[in-house]
Amino acid sequence: MMKRQYPTLAEVAKVAGVSLMTASRAINNRPGVSPEKREDILRIADEMGYVVNRAAQKLSGARTRIIAVVAELHTPFTSDLVLGMGAVARAADYEMLVYSLPVCDRRPPGSILDLLHQIADGVIVILPYESDYLESVVSAHIPVVTIEQGAVSAFPSVTADNYQGAISALQHLIELGHRRIAFISGNDRLTSARDRRRAYRDILAQARLPYDPDLEVAGDFSRKSGFEAANKLLALPDRPTAIFAANDISAYGAIAAIREAGLSVPGDISVVGFDDIPIASQLHPQLTTVRQPLQQMARASVNLLLALVAGLDAPSEQIVLPTQLIVRESTTPLKARKRKDEAVKVGVGR
Amino acid sequence: MMKRQYPTLAEVAKVAGVSLMTASRAINNRPGVSPEKREDILRIADEMGYVVNRAAQKLSGARTRIIAVVAELHTPFTSDLVLGMGAVARAADYEMLVYSLPVCDRRPPGSILDLLHQIADGVIVILPYESDYLESVVSAHIPVVTIEQGAVSAFPSVTADNYQGAISALQHLIELGHRRIAFISGNDRLTSARDRRRAYRDILAQARLPYDPDLEVAGDFSRKSGFEAANKLLALPDRPTAIFAANDISAYGAIAAIREAGLSVPGDISVVGFDDIPIASQLHPQLTTVRQPLQQMARASVNLLLALVAGLDAPSEQIVLPTQLIVRESTTPLKARKRKDEAVKVGVGR
DNA sequence: CAGCGGAACGTTAGCGCTAACGTTCCATCG
DNA sequence: CGATGGAACGTTAGCGCTAACGTTCCGCTG
Known part of the structure; x- marks a missing residue:
């Protein structure tokens, strides 16, 4: 069980005949590597089937380009919203992970929020309740955007009018x-x-x-x-x-x-x-x-979150999107x- | 950004006046700690708001008690299935993370599968396609169970008849x-x-x-x-x-x-x-x-996966569940x- | 040609955790 | 009473990665 099968960066670097750090720079598309060497490294990494270990990446303090969504997935409304967010995130070259809340369970989702914090760069919470616990659990480690959180919310939020x-x-x-x-x-x-x-x-x-x-x-x-x-x-x-x-x-x-x-x-x-x-x-x-405005809500929330992740401070912004009578x-x-x-x-x- | 706010195990240990490892043993409910000290440590950890860092945990080779589900979430069928799995997983004291596949996208979901491998102890894939890529991407690092994968599948699977x-x-x-x-x-x-x-x-x-x-x-x-x-x-x-x-x-x-x-x-x-x-x-x-048999499929797949995670070998089992005419x-x-x-x-x- | 700066790399020190092995200490036994 | 063994703990060495420095080397300037 768990025999390591993916090569590590170190192994790739060794094969490529460069240092670990050079390989890291090449893989992450950072400056400080000559074009030829970069191409070389990328080719070898590809051949070896290298994939970054996100856990390690996150552990050492870097971005993982993952956002997390916490939602009750049992209605067409929320699941469509989540789908939309996924598309927007992917377009921005982010991946999205979903935590499906137990339906109608008022208890805090326990350690999972913490977990997401440890993995993701940001979290979107579709938690339309006045949840007192949310604010205590989700502390300020990574950006959080809420959907439909009441005006009480301390987080930036996106909601329909x-x-x-x-x-x-x-x-x-x-x-x-x-x-x-x-x-x-x-x-x-x-x-x-x-x-x-x-x-x-x-x-x-x-x-x-x-x-x-x-x-x-x-x-x-x-x-x-x-x-x-x-x-x-x-x-x-x-x-x-x-x-x-x-x-x-x-x-x-x-x-x-x-x-x-x-x-x-x-x-x-x-x-x-x-x-x-x-x-x-x-x-x-x-x-x-x-x-x-489902699509707009998805777009707005993801974009807002990514802006926060990027370090731009949108200080506790509350976005309210207009609805339309059909x-x-x-x-x-x-x-x-x-x-x-x-x-x-x-x-x-x- | 990313100011560490959760205490680390080391800090908890220090406050408790024990070594890092003793704290780890206490937290993970492992033997080698006296009952009083264990209680002491747990209390202090709780007071300090300690939560384990799963990334670090996984990195150092341990179980995370997380399973991942990969699915297209756009139909009531799949989302209900996922909901059911979540319930079963939670009952077994596991958390569940969902990766929502882009609808009708045939391209491999890229690095996300690898990512899930790095985080989760096991993966359930609801990927009803004859996906040639699946098998190449998902190598044998952690157990995988598929739902509705054709008979071709190399993985244990659960499917309705x-x-x-x-x-x-x-x-x-x-x-x-x-x-x-x-x-x-x-x-x-x-x-x-x-x-x-x-x-x-x-x-x-x-x-x-x-x-x-x-x-x-x-x-x-x-x-x-x-x-x-x-x-x-x-x-x-x-x-x-x-x-x-x-x-x-x-x-x-x-x-x-x-x-x-x-x-x-x-x-x-x-x-x-x-x-x-x-x-x-x-x-x-x-x-x-x-x-x-949605509930049964959810139950069977999660249980099968957890059995595999536990190291029991259910060698490439194919579970077919009966349907019912209503x-x-x-x-x-x-x-x-x-x-x-x-x-x-x-x-x-x- | 000494001096300098900057690109291209390498080295080191962790991130937070756990496995594996030490160490201590004390009860037990021949 | 010294040997023994096991429970209770501590120490060390990583897991794979990146930030933050070093180091090297080369081209350029005056």
Whole structure:
């Protein structure tokens, strides 16, 4: 086990007939080696199948050109984000390692963060919780960028404008004439969820619509919670004509419930989601939703991190990227108000 | 940047008033330290916020209790698998690091595999391609387990029984009376896709059904390809009464196409998928599909790897796990054959 | 041609850790 | 009571690499 099989730099240097340090310089493309010798060394290293030992490299204080990402990987949103980051990192000639957090586990991820610190030049944390522990664990050894960390965060962060995004979705519904607008919330551990909820309450006040606690149902971003929340809403004596769900997945859960109740989307109830996950444009009905600027978030976070790694100080920068309302099939203007009650009794299909 | 902030073992030892090595033994729970002193050292280490430097640990030849996973993370199937592995690894007091392969990039992932070797005690590769490069890159430094690697693989592997799974799906359709059964293939780079295709051809022969090349349409596991493939099938003069799609995603693509054509599933055409992704039981219609034993695959692969890490030699073991046919709503017995032509003209809705 | 500077290399000293081997000390035994 | 052996500890030598210096040598200047 563990028989060394890769050659070491020293062996390469020996074969090439140069000193260890010259070989190191050649491999790392640093000055101080004549062009011929450099080429020679590189050729020999290649022939011998030499690869640098990153552990040793990092141990002796150098850059490894690796960044680490810590995330819960169970949603399309996060995994797409991670994919995007990988692409950006690779484009910058960095490699990216992912630590997949145990889903919904509040305990600190233990030594793994430390480990990543020891390996990587920087860390991106997609940890949307108000995690008190994060700051204690992640001390200032290497740069850290957070995604969706609340304003509390001591780290530079990149986030989508959840508040404005939710506002635009709700504004859309109001412009369509809806007055009884329900909200299916997300997991309130997440700042993003809280921002969307805040937008809901604010816009009601702003549009001088009454706030009805019955119309604000707790969810957790899951399809199931959307389904159940919608059922609660449908059971109300005066049910809403529009639903804003805190994310696309729960929006589709709500749609399923609405349909099972014999109602149609958007005929009877308009539904808006949040995220614009890929299938939102493919499933029927195509979902009106708020698009998160995934690619830009990936790009911005990686670039910010690399800037920090390079030693440029972007002092605790908070980047907020704009969202975009994507209007598709699941929303429609409110029909003449009177028809609503009729619809309840007749149970209008699609 | 990089100011050392974690204390080193030496510093802990100094504070504890013992030698470096005694501290190491205490921390690593090795014999040779008196119980009191051990407790003392552990307490002090904890107070000082000591964490081992894995890079150094690995460099000096020890275990790191980390396993690495290399995978394309863009499908629910792989990301769920990775999630499962993480849980199993954690249960065994191992940490897991993920390297997300660039999607559909055939080039070798370069130095990252070597890197993982240098950090991890073992690697699991979810690389369903017949990748010639894999074997050259991954040499025998640390144990490697592959998922879905073809039989060609030189490594121990864990895989679902794609062939039997496909057989059971097709058998199901045949038992329902279907005779014109189409196949939407997957990406043939993947051994799993090839196995499913092989099953398709075999079962036709076995059931003495004619093989019609028109009924075997190329796909690539994507929703779009399923959609387009179904359209091709619907355009045939004598269209199939059942479709077996190589995975769930493309099955849903096919269903969308069938519906757009004004036909119903399973009323006009039965559809079977493969994988049993979570939403297969939630979307309408609930999909009849072949369940891959995800949890078992995760468990088996991690356990196999850890066994190898522990030095037990499981000589090039190939574990094949059984699949399970899940019959839901998307398949139904073939109606009286004669009705088929009628249906074409009338365009039976649901 | 002495003097100097800079490119091209080599040497040394660690980074933090562990394996392997020393050393100390004390209980046990013939 | 000296020999013995084993537990408890300490010391040393690296793992593979790089930063920070040395050293060499050559071309150039005045």
